[in-house]
Amino acid sequence: xxxxxxxxxxxxxxxxxxxxxxxxxxxxxxxxxxxxxxxxxxxxxxxxxxxxxxxxxxxxxxxxxxxxxxxxxxxxxxxxxxxxxxxxxxxxxxxxxxxxxxxxxxxxxxxxxxxxxxxxxxxxxxxxxxxxxxxxxxxxxxxxxxxxxxxxxxxxxxxxx
Amino acid sequence: xxxxxxxxxxxxxxxxxxxxxxxxxxxxxxxxxxxxxxxxxxxxxxxxxxxxxxxxxxxxxxxxxxxxxxxxxxxxxxxxxxxxxxxxxxxxxxxxxxxxxxxxxxxxxxxxxxxxxxxxxxxxxxxxxxxxxxxxxxxxxxxxxxxxxxxxxxxxxxxxxxxxxxxxxxxxxxxxxxxxxxxxxxxxxxxxxxxxxxxxxxxxxxxxxxxxxxxxxxxxxxxxxxxxxxxxxxxxxxxxxxxxxxxxxxxxxxxxxxxxxxxxxxxxxxxxxxxxxxxxxxxxxxxxxxxxxxxxxxxxxxxxxx
Numbered sequence: 062x063x064x065x066x067x068x069x070x071x072x073x074x075x076x077x078x079x080x081x082x083x084x085x086x087x088x089x090x091x092x093x094x095x096x097x098x099x100x101x102x103x104x105x106x107x108x109x110x111x112x113x114x115x116x117x118x119x120x121x122x123x124x125x126x127x128x129x130x131x132x133x134x135x136x137x138x139x140x141x142x143x144x145x146x147x148x149x150x151x152x153x154x155x156x157x158x159x160x161x162x163x164x165x166x167x168x169x170x171x172x173x174x175x176x177x178x179x180x181x182x183x184x185x186x187x188x189x190x191x192x193x194x195x196x197x198x199x200x201x202x203x204x205x206x207x208x209x210x211x212x213x214x215x216x217x218x219x220x221x222x
Numbered sequence: 223x224x225x226x227x228x229x230x231x232x233x234x235x236x237x238x239x240x241x242x243x244x245x246x247x248x249x250x251x252x253x254x255x256x257x258x259x260x261x262x263x264x265x266x267x268x269x270x271x272x273x274x275x276x277x278x279x280x281x282x283x284x285x286x287x288x289x290x291x292x293x294x295x296x297x298x299x300x301x302x303x304x305x306x307x308x309x310x311x312x313x314x315x316x317x318x319x320x321x322x323x324x325x326x327x328x329x330x331x332x333x334x335x336x337x338x339x340x341x342x343x344x345x346x347x348x349x350x351x352x353x354x355x356x357x358x359x360x361x362x363x364x365x366x367x368x369x370x371x372x373x374x375x376x377x378x379x380x381x382x383x384x385x386x387x388x389x390x391x392x393x394x395x396x397x398x399x400x401x402x403x404x405x406x407x408x409x410x411x412x413x414x415x416x417x418x419x420x421x422x423x424x425x426x427x428x429x430x431x432x433x434x435x436x437x438x439x440x441x442x443x444x445x446x447x448x449x450x451x452x453x454x455x456x457x458x459x460x461x462x463x464x465x466x467x468x469x470x471x472x473x474x475x476x477x478x479x480x481x482x483x484x485x486x487x488x489x490x491x492x493x494x495x496x497x498x499x500x501x502x503x504x505x506x507x508x509x510x511x512x513x514x515x516x517x518x519x520x521x522x523x524x525x526x527x528x
Contacts, residue, residue, distance in 0.1 A: 084324030086282055086355040118240070122247045130275045132357050136264055144251060148244040153302040187259050189407060191360040 070112040073221065077104050077214070078124060095195050098203040100141060101128060101208050105143060106169060109150040110158050111218065119180055121147030135187060142179040146172050162208055170204040265393075269370055270408040272394030279353055279397060281366065286354045292441050309321050326334055346499040348372060350380075352492065353397065362388075362405035362425065366495060369396040374497060381496045385463035385486030386410065386451055389499075403464065404429045411463050413452035420452050423465055429489040432465050439472045440478060449483055459500045 081101035089097060105124055108116035125143030129136050149172060150157065157168055177200050184190045257263045257414055350366040357363040368374050370393050378390040380400055382405040388408065392399040403410050406427040412434075413420050437443060447467040453460025465483035472479045 084280055085280055086278060086357070088282070088354045088356050094356045097356070097359070118247055119249035125251075127275070130268070130277065134358075135255055135359070136258040136268060137251040143246060143254070144244065144247050148240065151240055170498050183255065187255075189361075193360065196266055196360060209372070 069079075069115070070218070071160070073217070074104075074108050074112065074115050074120075082127055082131065083126060096198040096202045097140055098206045099173065099176070099199055100210075102143060102146060102173065103169070103203055103207060106150050106172060107210060109147050109216055113151060113154055115175075116147075116161065117149050118144060118151065123190045129163050134189060135183070138180060142176045143182070143188055145179060145193070146176050149175075165211075166204060170200070171205045172182075173200045173222050175176075175202050250376060254315060265376075268392070269272075269394055270287075272369075272392075272397070276396050277392070279355055282355050283353055306387075328528060345406040348497045348499075350374075350398075350495050350497050357399065360427075361407075362427070362429065362489070363391070363400035364400050365397050366400060366401065366497075368497060369394050369398050371396055371476060373499070374398045379458045379462075379498045381462060381498060382487045382492040382494070385465070386458055386497050387487045387489065387492065389457055400495075402429070403485055403487070404432065404489055409456045410458065410464055411452045412449040414467075415450045415459075415463075417442055419443065420454070423483060424451060430484055431468075432483045432485060434467075435478060437479050437481050438477060439474060439479045443467055443470055443481060445470055445477075448486075460497065 063115050064210050078101065084100050085097075088094070100185070101124055105116065105121045109121065121143045125140035128139040128143070151167070157165060160168065174197075177197060181190065181196065254264070256297040258268075272478055279294075348368060350372075353365045353367050355365055355367060366374075366380075367385070372385050376390055376393055380387045380389060386403060388400045388402040390398050391401045401408050402425070403423070404425040404427065406425050410423045410426045411420065412423045419437070421434045421437050421441075423434055426433055434443075434449075445467050448463060449456040449465045449467065451460055451462045451464055463486045465485045467481060467483045469482040470479055471481075
């Protein structure tokens with residue numbers, strides 16, 4: 062994408078979200094799918110921080126709903142969890158943006174843990190809880206992915222601005 | 223540090239307050255979840271929204287289809303011939319078996335008519351292909367490429383060439399989701415083929431293992447016994463192979479024996495599965511009968527047979 066071609070990040074947001082949705086159902090070899098990072102959630106956090114006007118709560122909610130449709134047993138479960146994460150991100154947006162990267166990663170880790178816990182809790186309510194500790198793997202892998210994602214998307218954003 | 227892009231002014235102070243929209247959307251999500259879980263009110267809405275997800279499945283599936291097409295078109299002649307010979311041989315064997323089957327089937331039908339049994343015999347089948355997508359790593363669910371358009375309904379039994387695979391839990395327009403018999407929320411009513419003892423085979427979350435928790439220590443089961451579906455749930459037709467017993471452990475101080483079985487169907491390998499419409503199902507309105515509710519079948523409600 063040529064520099065200066067796109068003013069609004071809307072297209073970039075849409076593009077990354079579509080890729081993340083594909084990534085969410087892409088078959089991974091072997092047991093790797095247990096640790097599949099929540100790429101879409103990371104993107105929601107990232108865009109909520111860097112383009113909050115485009116990526117509002119409604120945006121996050123619809124992303125969650127898409128995940129529900131693609132893989133959830135229950136409609137609205139991931140939507141609610143995405144909403145909570147987006148709300149907290151927006152709430153602490155100004156602070157989170159100036160955090161040094163390790164501090165930011167830690168915050169993202171906590172958001173992800175909260176997200177996974179909310180999913181776990183709703184699963185429990187509807188009586189379909191997955192209780193293996195492997196369930197928490199994506200929190201770890203997603204956290205590790207965060208610094209790289211920020212690095213890549215920041216570079217891209219700076220180019221296309 | 224996240225860069226400020228051109229319009230990174232916070233949304234606070236613009237539009238509805240953050241807390242208000244959060245509250246509103248949270249209420250909407252909770253309403254959705256309750257409606258979806260409690261009453262299955264959203265089946266139709268889900269089916270239509272599911273259509274929007276179809277392009278994603280197509281995109282993910284495309285490379286696999288392309289690879290299949292490629293290997294298919296460039297397979298060499300000798301390989302095709304060998305395959306052809308093997309298939310002809312298999313077909314011959316199957317034909318002979320089918321001859322026997324025909325007469326047995328007829329006899330069975332007559333006997334059933336005498337008993338006025340309610341379990342129907344499979345009437346119509348359709349081959350569906352498992353789509354290469356990961357639904358959820360912790361649940362044994364898979365997606366197939368047939369949906370409501372092809373007449374698939376919720377609670378429909380699904381088989382492969384070796385036995386029962388599972389049942390349909392969710393139907394979209396062009397795809398459907400299956401729960402495998404090895405999912406730990408699935409229970410299949412079974413019967414020991416040798417002596418007709420009825421029990422329930424519960425999934426364990428391991429594709430190679432089912433457990434039968436309701437067999438007493440005195441129950442006459444032994445390793446290598448074949449378990450077939452008993453048809454008592456009104457979902458799976460009676461008499462299809464489900465699993466083979468692998469382990470029986472009897473501890474006299476316990477009430478129930480520890481019995482494990484290995485599913486007959488190739489749950490982790492099968493690419494093609496068979497959707498089944500039985501005779502009784504055709505008469506009943508598919509989506510309104512309580513029998514087709516998989517929730518009912520997934521709970522082991524039936525008392526253990528001792």
